[in-house]
Amino acid sequence: MQLPAISATAVPADAYLLDVREDDEWAAGHAPGAVHLPMMQVPARLEEIPRDAEVVVVCRVGGRSSQVVSYLLNNGFTNVVNLDGGMQDWAASGREVVAGDGQPGRVI
Template structure:
């Protein structure tokens, strides 16, 4: 990860089952496949919807590969949240066997 040690990160396999998982991908990516427990707030909407993100618990931020979520993690931490990047994003999530689901009838995949 090019953000280095400035970004607190965890492997997808280590995200707790009851974690607040914030998916910052675009709508089409979310629709294709997302973690069942994730909350969807696209990166571009986060400044307007930040009040929806809890401040009283860790926030695990995920995107496709970990780049956008690293940027969001930095921004959230700078604004007072306790955020961690899910290193490797949804690609890693699927790689370690974590479940995903799609919106609609098609098979789930990482877009």
């Protein structure tokens, strides 16, 4: 099955960006306004993921996030898409990356 996906440049400013990377990756750098929910915690925290807005799921390169998108689709979500290329493409396309302390971040 082809998963729904979006490019970093096409993500709307008001999208709900769900970052499923680990704590150290998140702290090093993430998209402003993103919500951190590590991949392994998704099943226990499904109720925190909105069903009434487009949810863009992101990891470092798109592998883990595609697994999360597949999981969410299999659990009744219809509003989730994978960020093609993950945070690496996000940063490469010139989108802002911030660290945990608000300083410029980096993708690790």
